[in-house]
Amino acid sequence: EAAVTQSPRSKVAVTGGKVTLSCHQTNNHDYMYWYRQDTGHGLRLIHYSYVADSTEKGDIPDGYKASRPSQENFSLILELASLSQTAVYFCASSGRDISYEQYFGPGTRLTVL
């Protein structure tokens, strides 16, 4: 069973503070992704990564950084958290096969006050 875990599961942060969201996968997948989901919206891609030590910008990268120190771990960093970054964040992984399937973590609910 594919497994993607995220920590923390929920977090309250102050405006201007630094927030780090962590993701760990045991799928041996090359690709990892960070999405945000807002109420009434679908999934929007923030950053993704093909390989360790390399990250790519997604559709809404402004205000976010990403780090992929190993194949298993992928972090999302908010250097200066803002109210508009309140959302649920999902991490996902996928393999280089032709199934295209993405396996998602349980999500992190971030509230910025």
Added chain:
Amino acid sequence: SQWGEENLQALSIQEGEDVTMNCSYKTYTTVVQWYRQKSGKGPAQLILIRSNEREKRSGRLRATLDTSSQSSSLSITGTLATDTAVYFCATDVGDNSKLIWGLGTSLVVNP
């Protein structure tokens, strides 16, 4: 946007009814995937249909793909209350590195 306006939907039906959800896309794709997201969880893939397939079935699920009209549908027969979720369609961008996601259809199945 990859998706048409009609992708954002909310449906409420009674248990036992059949339901069909639709989505359309604007650019060429080789694969359409359907995902289900239950409350408080991450999305999980339900079914994948490739551009050379017109229909794919999996249990109570049936997906169709019409590449000429660039549209796909997901049907659920004999719905259960446990089918209550948001359903997303997603397409690839020509490789399998990332997906483009529709806005989703919120389905509520009343017991």
